[in-house]
Amino acid sequence: MWKTIIRRVLIMIPQIVILSVLVFVLAKLMPGDPFSGTIGPNTDPKQIEALKRAAGLFDPWYVQYWHWIVNLFHGNLGQSYTLKQPVTTVLGNRIGNTVWLSLLSLIVSYAVAIPLGMTSGRHDGSRRDRGIAIFNYFTFGLPTFVVFLLGLYFFGYQLNWFPTSGTVSINASGFFAEASSRLYHMLLPGALAGILGTTSTIQYLRSEIIDAKSQDYVRTARSKGVPTSKVYSRHIFRNSLLPIAAFAGFQITGLIGGSVVIEQVFSYPGMGQLFITAITSRDYSVVTAIVLFTGILALFGSLLSDIILSLVDPRIRIE
Amino acid sequence: MSEQNETQVQPSLQATVPEIKDGAVIVEAPSTWRTIKREFLKDKVALVSAVILAVLFLTVIIWSFFIPKTAVTNVNIIDQYLAPGTQGHILGTDEQGRDQLLMLVASAKNSLLIAFMITVIGQVVGIIIGLITGYFRGVVDTVIMRIIDFWIVLPFIMIIIVLVSIVPKYNEWTLIWIIGLFAWQGTTRLIRSKVLSESDRDYVRASKTSGSSNFMIMFREILPNLASIIIVDSTLTFAGNIGIETTLSFLGFGLPNGTPSLGTMVSAATDPTVLATKAYVWLPPVIFIIVICVGISFVGQVFRRAADARQRLG
Amino acid sequence: MTVLMEIKDLKVHYPIRSGFWNRITDYVYAADGISFTIEAGKTYGLVGESGSGKSTIGKAIVGLEKITGGEIIYNGEDVSKPSVRNKMKYNKDVQMIFQDSLSSLNPKKTIYQIIAEPIRNFDKMDKESEKQRVIELLDIVGLSKNAMYQYPHQFSGGQRQRIGIARAIATNPKLIIADEPVSALDLSIQAQVLNFMKRIQKELGISFLFISHDLGVVRHMTENIAIMHLGRFVELGTREDIYNNPQHIYTKRLLSAIPQIDIANREANKAKRAQVEAEYQEKRSHFYDKDGLAYPMHQISDTHWVSTPPTQNSEGTGK
Numbered sequence: 001m002w003k004t005i006i007r008r009v010l011i012m013i014p015q016i017v018i019l020s021v022l023v024f025v026l027a028k029l030m031p032g033d034p035f036s037g038t039i040g041p042n043t044d045p046k047q048i049e050a051l052k053r054a055a056g057l058f059d060p061w062y063v064q065y066w067h068w069i070v071n072l073f074h075g076n077l078g079q080s081y082t083l084k085q086p087v088t089t090v091l092g093n094r095i096g097n098t099v100w101l102s103l104l105s106l107i108v109s110y111a112v113a114i115p116l117g118m119t120s121g122r123h124d125g126s127r128r129d130r131g132i133a134i135f136n137y138f139t140f141g142l143p144t145f146v147v148f149l150l151g152l153y154f155f156g157y158q159l160n161w162f163p164t165s166g167t168v169s170i171n172a173s174g175f176f177a178e179a180s181s182r183l184y185h186m187l188l189p190g191a192l193a194g195i196l197g198t199t200s201t202i203q204y205l206r207s208e209i210i211d212a213k214s215q216d217y218v219r220t221a222r223s224k225g226v227p228t229s230k231v232y233s234r235h236i237f238r239n240s241l242l243p244i245a246a247f248a249g250f251q252i253t254g255l256i257g258g259s260v261v262i263e264q265v266f267s268y269p270g271m272g273q274l275f276i277t278a279i280t281s282r283d284y285s286v287v288t289a290i291v292l293f294t295g296i297l298a299l300f301g302s303l304l305s306d307i308i309l310s311l312v313d314p315r316i317r318i319e
Numbered sequence: 320m321s322e323q324n325e326t327q328v329q330p331s332l333q334a335t336v337p338e339i340k341d342g343a344v345i346v347e348a349p350s351t352w353r354t355i356k357r358e359f360l361k362d363k364v365a366l367v368s369a370v371i372l373a374v375l376f377l378t379v380i381i382w383s384f385f386i387p388k389t390a391v392t393n394v395n396i397i398d399q400y401l402a403p404g405t406q407g408h409i410l411g412t413d414e415q416g417r418d419q420l421l422m423l424v425a426s427a428k429n430s431l432l433i434a435f436m437i438t439v440i441g442q443v444v445g446i447i448i449g450l451i452t453g454y455f456r457g458v459v460d461t462v463i464m465r466i467i468d469f470w471i472v473l474p475f476i477m478i479i480i481v482l483v484s485i486v487p488k489y490n491e492w493t494l495i496w497i498i499g500l501f502a503w504q505g506t507t508r509l510i511r512s513k514v515l516s517e518s519d520r521d522y523v524r525a526s527k528t529s530g531s532s533n534f535m536i537m538f539r540e541i542l543p544n545l546a547s548i549i550i551v552d553s554t555l556t557f558a559g560n561i562g563i564e565t566t567l568s569f570l571g572f573g574l575p576n577g578t579p580s581l582g583t584m585v586s587a588a589t590d591p592t593v594l595a596t597k598a599y600v601w602l603p604p605v606i607f608i609i610v611i612c613v614g615i616s617f618v619g620q621v622f623r624r625a626a627d628a629r630q631r632l633g
Numbered sequence: 634m635t636v637l638m639e640i641k642d643l644k645v646h647y648p649i650r651s652g653f654w655n656r657i658t659d660y661v662y663a664a665d666g667i668s669f670t671i672e673a674g675k676t677y678g679l680v681g682e683s684g685s686g687k688s689t690i691g692k693a694i695v696g697l698e699k700i701t702g703g704e705i706i707y708n709g710e711d712v713s714k715p716s717v718r719n720k721m722k723y724n725k726d727v728q729m730i731f732q733d734s735l736s737s738l739n740p741k742k743t744i745y746q747i748i749a750e751p752i753r754n755f756d757k758m759d760k761e762s763e764k765q766r767v768i769e770l771l772d773i774v775g776l777s778k779n780a781m782y783q784y785p786h787q788f789s790g791g792q793r794q795r796i797g798i799a800r801a802i803a804t805n806p807k808l809i810i811a812d813e814p815v816s817a818l819d820l821s822i823q824a825q826v827l828n829f830m831k832r833i834q835k836e837l838g839i840s841f842l843f844i845s846h847d848l849g850v851v852r853h854m855t856e857n858i859a860i861m862h863l864g865r866f867v868e869l870g871t872r873e874d875i876y877n878n879p880q881h882i883y884t885k886r887l888l889s890a891i892p893q894i895d896i897a898n899r900e901a902n903k904a905k906r907a908q909v910e911a912e913y914q915e916k917r918s919h920f921y922d923k924d925g926l927a928y929p930m931h932q933i934s935d936t937h938w939v940s941t942p943p944t945q946n947s948e949g950t951g952k
Contacts, residue, residue: 011465015469018469019469019473026478026481026482026485029485030481030484030485031485133620134364137613137616137617137620138613138616140616141558141562141612141613141615141616142562142608142609142612142613143561143562143563143565143566143608143612144562144566145565145566145569145570145582145585146565146585146605146608146609149585149588149594149601149605150605152594153588153594153595153598157594157595164591165591250472253472253473253474256474257474257475257476257477258476260476260477260480260570261476261566261569261570264570264589265589275477275480276480276570279480279481279484279572280571287481290477291474291477291478291481294474294477295473295474298472298473298474299469299472301472302468302472
C-alpha cells in the first residue's frame with residue numbers, strides 16, 4: 001500500500017514542476033514589472049534600466065526561472081506592484097478568509113448532500129428521489145454567480161437576514177463577538193456555495209446505495225433481523241464514507257477557483273477578490289502568486305483524493 | 320428461405336425447432352432516436368423544457384438579425400435606467416440608455432452562439448483524442464491521460480482570466496479558443512473509456528480481419544456506437560459553457576466591450592444600488608439564463624437516460 | 634495434398650507486470666511452441682479447455698494477435714508480420730468466424746454493410762456486382778435478401794452466426810478459422826449452423842480450422858484433430874486416431890467427459906470415467922514436465938503424434 005502512495009507522490013513532483021514553469025511563462029507574458037510604478041516624468045530611463053538589470057530582468061529565462069524558484073523556497077513571492085508591500089503580506093491577510101469560507105462550504109455541502117443522497121438511494125424511484133433529482137438539475141446546471149446574486153438579493157437585501165458585504169462588522173470586538181460576526185458574514189455565501197457543490201456527492205451516494213441494496217450482505221443482514229435503518233447506517237453508509245471523503249480533495253479546486261466569483265458578488269475580502277483586483281490593477285506579481293498557490297493546492301487536493309481512493313479500492317494498489 | 324436448409328437438419332431436431340422465418344422481426348430493439356422519443360414522452364417536464372428551449376433559441380436567433388447595431392452601441396445617458404414600460408421600452412433601459420429587450424435578445428444570441436462554438440471545439444477535439452487514446456492505448460494513451468489528469472485539476476477560471484488579460488488583439492474568437500483550451504478534457508475521458516470497452520468487442524476484430532484500416536475502424540465502425548454518449552455529453556457541456564462564458568463576462572473578463580453578453584447585462588448588479596432597487600435591469604437576463612440552463616439540464620438528463628438502459632423510465 | 638500453411642514453433646507470450654516500477658516479472662505462455670501443417674481443402678479441429686491457448690493460436694494465424702516467436706509460412710512468406718500480411722492481402726485468403734455472434738456484428742451497421750466490408754477492402758467491385766455478390770452470399774447461408782437492409786439485433790443467434798459465415802466466405806478465402814462458432818448457441822441451433830458450415834466447406838473446398846472445447850462437435854466437423862493443454866499440443870492425429878486410439882492421458886480424460894446418453898450402461902460408464910480420472914492423476918507427473926507443461930510431441934504413426942516424456946520416445950522427434 002505504501003508503494004501506491006509513494007508512487008502517487010512521485011508523480012506529483014513533475015506535475016508541480018510543470019505547473020511552476022507554466023505559471024512562470026504566464027508571468028513573463030504579463031506586461032509590466034516591479035518598476036513600472038516608479039516611473040515618473042523625471043526619471044532617467046538609464047537609471048530604470050540599471051535597476052532592471054540589477055533585478056535580473058535581462059537575464060536568460062532559465063536563470064530568471066531559477067531565481068524565482070529559489071525565492072519561492074525562501075518564502076519570497078516578490079513585491080506587489082501597486083500596494084508596495086511584499087506579496088506574502090498581501091496574501092496572508094486574505095488567505096484566512098477564503099480558507100474559512102471554503103471550509104464552511106465544504107461542511108454545508110456534506111451536511112446537505114449526505115442525507116439527501118441517502119434518502120435518494122434508499123427510496124429510489126419515489127417522489128422524494130425525483131424531487132432530489134430536480135434539485136440536482138438546478139445545482140448542477142446553473143452558473144454559480146446567478147445563484148449567489150439571487151441569494152444575495154433575497155436574503156440580503158430584501159429580507160435583510162444577512163449582511164451583504166465584508167467579512168466582519170466594524171463594531172465587533174473581543175474574540176467571541178468577532179468570531180460570531182465573521183461566521184454571520186460567512187453564512188450566506190458559505191451555505192449557497194455548499195448547496196451548489198452537492199451534486200456529485202448526492203449522485204455518488206445514490207448509486208452506491210442502490211447498488212448496495214441488492215447486494216447479498218444487505219439481504220443477509222435483513223434476514224438476520226437487523227432493523228433496516230441499522231443496515232443502512234452500519235453497513236452501507238460505512239462503505240460509502242471513504243470515497244466521499246476522497247471527493248473532498250477534488251472539491252478544493254472548485255472551491256478556491258470558485259472563490260473568485262463568490263467573493264466578487266458578496267464583496268468578501270478573500271483571495272478571489274484579491275485576484276480580481278490585482279488583475280484589474282495589473283499587479284501581476286500578486287496574480288502570479290495566487291495562481292501558483294491555487295495550482296499547488298489543487299494538485300495536493302487531487303493527491304489526497306487519489307490516496308484515499310486507493311486505500312478504499314484495492315484494485316488500484318500495487319502488489 | 321432455401322429448401323436445402325431443411326434437409327440438413329436432423330429429423331428429430333426438425334420436429335422440435337420451428338424455423339424462424341428469415342426477415343421476420345424477432346425482437347424490435349429500439350434504435351437510438353426511438354428510445355429518446357420514448358423517454359421524452361415519459362418525462363413531461365423535459366418535453367416542455369425542450370419545447371420552450373426550441374422556441375427561445377429560434378426567437379433569439381431570428382430576432383437578433385433584425386436588431387440594428389445602433390441599438391446595441393448607442394449611448395444615451397439621458398434615458399438611463401428607465402423603468403419598464405416607459406417610452407416604449409418594454410423592459411426598460413440599462414445604464415447606457417439602451418433598450419433592455421433588444422439588449423437581451425442581442426446578448427442572448429451572443430452568449431448562445433459562443434457557448435455553441437466552444438462546445439463544438441470541445442467535442443471535436445475530445446472525440447478525436449478520446450478515439451485515438453482509447454483505440455491505440457499504449458504509451459500515447461498514458462501520456463495524454465497524464466496531461467489530462469494534470470490539466471483538469473487546475474483552477475481554470477483563474478487561468479482563463481489571466482490569459483484574457485494578456486492577449487493583445489482580443490475579440491470573441493480569442494475568447495472561444497481560450498475557453499476551448501479547457502473544454503475538451505472531460506469529453507476525452509468519457510469517449511476514451513467507452514472506446515476502450517468497444518474496441519474489445521468482436522466486431523472491431525472482425526473489421527480488422529475484413530481488411531479495414533485502423534482509421535476506418537475508429538471513425539466508421541466505433542464512432543457510430545458512441546452517438547448516444549456524445550449527445551448527452553455535448554448537451555450537458557453546452558449548458559456548462561454557457562455558464563462559463565456568462566460568468567466570465569459577469570466578472571468583466573468575458574466578451575469585449577462592443578459585444579453584449581448575458582453576463583455583462585447582469586454585471587450591472589455589481590453595483591449595490593442597481594442590485595437592490597433596480598431589479599428590472601438584471602433580473603431578465605438572470606431569468607433567461609436560469610430557464611436556458613435548467614431547461615438544457617432536463618433535456619440532457621433525458622438523453623442520458625436514453626443512453627443508459629438501467630436508468631430508463633420507459 | 635497441397636500444403637496451404639505451415640506453423641512452426643509458434644509462441645505467444647503475454648508479459649505480466651508487477652512491482653513498484655511495473656517491470657515484467659513473468660509471462661503467460663498462451664502458446665508455447667506449436668507446430669503443425671494445414672493442407673488445402675482439409676478440416677482441422679483444435680480442442681482444449683478454457684485457457685489452453687487455442688483461441689490465441691486462431692487469432693495469431695488470422696493476424697489479430699502479435700507473435701512472440703516462431704513462424705507462420707503462407708505462400709512462401711512468414712505472415713507473422715503485419716507488413717507482409719498487408720502486402721499480400723493475407724486476410725482475403727484467411728478469414729475468421731467469431732464466437733459471439735452479437736458482438737461480432739456492428740450493431741449500427743446493416744447486414745449489407747457488414748458483409749460488403751471485406752469485399753470493399755479486398756475485391757473492389759462496382760456497386761451492382763457487389764450487391765449481387767451479397768445476395769448470393771446470403772442465399773448460400775440460407776437467408777433471404779430482405780436481410781440486407783436490416784440490423785443485427787433483428788436476427789436470432791443462429792441467423793447472426795450465419796451472417797458471420799457469409800462475411801467470412803465473401804472474399805473466397807482459402808482458410809477459415811472458426812473460433813468456437815456455436816458455443817454461444819442453443820443446442821438445437823448448433824446442429825443447423827454446423828451443417829451449414831460443413832456444406833460450405835465441401836462445396837467451396839475451403840480449409841477449416843475449427844476451435845472448440847467440445848469434442849463431440851469437433852468429431853462431427855473435422856477430419857484431423859489436435860488436443861491442446863496449457864499452451865502446448867499433447868496429441869495430434871486424424872479423427873480415427875484420436876477417438877479410437879487415444880494415447881495421452883489428457884486426451885483420454887477429455888474423451889471420457891463427453892456426455893453419453895446410455896441409461897442401460899450407466900454404472901459401467903461411470904466406473905470407466907472414474908478409472909480414466911484415476912489414471913490421469915496417477916500418471917500426471919509422468920506425462921508432464923517439472924513446470925507442469927507437456928513434452929514435445931513424437932510421431933507414433935503416419936498421422937498420429939503424441940506428447941510423451943523423453944524416456945518413452947522410440948522414433949525421431951515429431952513436428
